[in-house]
Amino acid sequence: MLIHSAGQLLTLAGEVQRGKALGNLGILEDGALLIRSEQIVDVGKTADLLAKYPAEPRLDAQGKVVMPGFVDPHTHLVFAGDRAAEFEMRLQGKTYLEILQAGGGILSTVRATRAASVDELVQQAAERAEAMLKHGTTTLEAKSGYGLEWQSELRQMEALLRLDSQGILEIHPTFLAAHAIPEEYRDFPSQYVEQICEVMLPELRRWWIRNADARPLPFVDVFCERGAFTLPQSRRILETARELGFPLKIHADEFENLGGVRMALELGAISVDHLVKTSPEEIALLGNSQTVAVSLPCTPFGLAEAEYTPARAILDANGILALASDFNPGTAWCGNMQFVIALACRYLKLTPAQAIAAATINAAAAIRQEKRIGSLEVGKQADILILSVEDYRHLGYRFGVNLVEHVIKRGKVVL
Numbered sequence: 001m002l003i004h005s006a007g008q009l010l011t012l013a014g015e016v017q018r019g020k021a022l023g024n025l026g027i028l029e030d031g032a033l034l035i036r037s038e039q040i041v042d043v044g045k046t047a048d049l050l051a052k053y054p055a056e057p058r059l060d061a062q063g064k065v066v067m068p069g070f071v072d073p074h075t076h077l078v079f080a081g082d083r084a085a086e087f088e089m090r091l092q093g094k095t096y097l098e099i100l101q102a103g104g105g106i107l108s109t110v111r112a113t114r115a116a117s118v119d120e121l122v123q124q125a126a127e128r129a130e131a132m133l134k135h136g137t138t139t140l141e142a143k144s145g146y147g148l149e150w151q152s153e154l155r156q157m158e159a160l161l162r163l164d165s166q167g168i169l170e171i172h173p174t175f176l177a178a179h180a181i182p183e184e185y186r187d188f189p190s191q192y193v194e195q196i197c198e199v200m201l202p203e204l205r206r207w208w209i210r211n212a213d214a215r216p217l218p219f220v221d222v223f224c225e226r227g228a229f230t231l232p233q234s235r236r237i238l239e240t241a242r243e244l245g246f247p248l249k250i251h252a253d254e255f256e257n258l259g260g261v262r263m264a265l266e267l268g269a270i271s272v273d274h275l276v277k278t279s280p281e282e283i284a285l286l287g288n289s290q291t292v293a294v295s296l297p298c299t300p301f302g303l304a305e306a307e308y309t310p311a312r313a314i315l316d317a318n319g320i321l322a323l324a325s326d327f328n329p330g331t332a333w334c335g336n337m338q339f340v341i342a343l344a345c346r347y348l349k350l351t352p353a354q355a356i357a358a359a360t361i362n363a364a365a366a367i368r369q370e371k372r373i374g375s376l377e378v379g380k381q382a383d384i385l386i387l388s389v390e391d392y393r394h395l396g397y398r399f400g401v402n403l404v405e406h407v408i409k410r411g412k413v414v415l
Contacts, residue, residue, distance in 0.1 A: 001411065002056040004032035004046045007063035007390045011043060012357060012375035016365045019287065019318035023353035025392065026375075031066065035382040038410040043378060059406075059413070065392050068376055069138025069383035069407065070337035070359050073366035074273050074294050074324035077142035077163075077171070078125045078156045081112030083330045096303055096331065097227045097255065106146070106180040109329050113146035113156070121159040122166075128327070129169045132335035134415055136404040138383040140169065141324075141367045143221060145176030148192075150200050153177050154207065161212055168414045170383075172367045174249060175204055178222035178229050178237050193233045197240040205244050219270065219367075221249040224260035231258050238267050247368065253277040254299070265289050271366040273324070275309045276300060283310065287317030292366040295358075296326035297343035298334045311348035322362040323355060342399035352396035382411040 009031025017024060032049040034042040034056060042049060086099055086108065099105045113121070125142075132140065142163075144156035157173055164171040177196050185192035201220065208217060220241035224234040228251075238248050247270050252260030254274040261282040264272045272286070273294040286293050295309035314321050323344055327335040334340075341355040350358065364374030373381050386406035387394070394403060407415040 001035045001059055002032060002049060002053055003035070003059045003061055003066060003384065003386070004050060005063060006031040006046075006061040006066035008065045008392055009033065009043070009376065010065065010067035010356065010392055011377060012068060012361045013377050014375070016320055016362055016370050017357050018320050019315050022315055022321060022357050022362070023351055025353050025356060027392075033066075033376060033384075035408075035411040038382055040376060040378055040380050040382050043376060061386050063390055064405070065387040065389055066376075067356065067385050067387070067392065068360045068374055069385055069409065070136045071363035071367070071369070071374055072132065072137045072140040072325050072327070072335065072337055073271065073292075073322055073363045074296060074326050075140050075142045075335065076145060076326070076328035077128055077140070078121050078144065078159045079109050079113050079146045079329050080116035080121065080124060081109055081329065083108055086330065090303065100180070100227050103183065105330055107183055109146045110148050110152075110180070110182065114149070114152045116155075118155045118158050118162070121155060122162050125159060125163055126167060128335060129163060129167055129171075132327070133169050133407060134404065135336040135338055135402055136385045136407060137335065137337050138170065138385075138407065138409050139172070139364070139367075139369065139373055141172045141174055141219070143174040143176040143179075145179030145221075148177060148180060148182035150203065153200065157204070157207075157218070168409050170409070172219075172369070174219040174221050175246070176221040176223070178234070180223065180228055189233065193229070193236055196237055201240055201244055201246070205246070217246050219249045220246040221251065223251040224258055224263075225251065225254055226256050226258070231260060231263060234260060235263055235267075238264070238269070242267055249273065257282075261286065265291055270368060271322070274299070275314070276307050278310065280313070283313050283317050283319070286314060286319040290320070292320045292322050292362060294322045294324050294366050295344070295348060296324050296332070297347055298332035298340060299326045301343055301347070302331040302334070308347040311344070311350060320362055320365060321358050322366045323358040324363065324366070338395060338403060339399055341396050345396035352393045355396055356392060382408060384408040
């Protein structure tokens with residue numbers, strides 16, 4: 001298929017974009033690209049490609065924006081139930097941590113998710129994934145973390161593999177048993193850490209090799225935060241995961257700076273996520289690393305908080321900045337990466353071009369997929385959006401509407 005006559009073809013060609021280089025969209029006006037066997041095989045001017053491939057089936061972009069599909073590198077897609085009542089509690093003055101300590105928050109979702117079957121989890125998550133696809137997300141990362149005991153965590157991992165194999169949306173799983181201390185271990189958190197390290201992680205590796213040996217090992221994540229896992233507990237879990245060969249991620253500095261970023265960098269984490277309270281010293285360290293800083297602006301927005309990731313400071317330090325939705329039932333029931341971009345422009349002070357790069361090529365780097373997806377280049381997977389507008393700056397400028405007109409996944413028009 002030859003997609004032609006794009007008013008703006010955003011190639012984002014080249015490497016992952018660090019620091020002040022963020023925002024290079026590689027715009028080709030009146031651009032075109034050729035897809036064969038799920039891959040992009042040529043990119044150029046419309047006149048040149050129409051002449052070069054006169055017999056190809058064609059899709060006329062009609063002067064509109066053509067760009068890579070969004071990559072969402074931090075979601076909590078699989079869960080049961082909802083937490084609408086807690087939203088009302090926060091409006092009445094309760095904080096996120098107060099609700100968590102009272103047995104609500106993550107623990108509320110844990111109770112509902114433990115009671116759900118794999119089929120129920122898959123059905124509910126598939127509906128959410130379809131909505132995300134309609135808004136332009138073609139690849140996402142998704143975590144377990146609402147079971148907090150082995151069988152429930154395993155059901156979530158199984159659901160993620162089933163969703164990836166059955167659906168159009170491409171899913172990269174993360175194991176997040178270290179999301180919260182379960183109620184049965186409330187007075188013995190060190191015992192739960194031992195359960196994760198001595199039982200869950202080794203068993204996960206064995207299970208994965210039996211059931212998904214063709215795929216790389218999933219990420220292992222930990223919520224390093226007051227009320228969740230301390231810095232020493234987080235280190236114990238991540239070091240164990242690293243010894244078993246798992247790639248690492250971390251939730252850090254959402255509410256307090258505990259030193260999680262520094263630790264994650266020492267351990268070679270692929271990404272560090274949230275980063276609202278990250279210290280200037282750790283931001284400087286990020287700038288000298290290959291670890292991706294993932295900002296989740298829907299979360300402080302969902303909590304009606306004033307502080308967001310200090311994105312400009314991360315860019316000034318030459319860091320690699322990505323954007324994600326943090327789709328979850330408690331603080332950010334929003335999987336629309338267009339809205340994430342709109343928030344990033346307003347609260348992270350990114351330009352639309354910077355936000356688009358952070359939501360595509362840099363977001364792909366946050367899940368180790370930047371060589372396959374995230375840009376429109378020869379040899380890459382053909383994950384492509386055609387927007388209903390002629391100027392990319394409408395992403396960020398407009399919000400509350402869906403600007404995606406066509407979604408192409410692995411070279412096929414799926415929406």
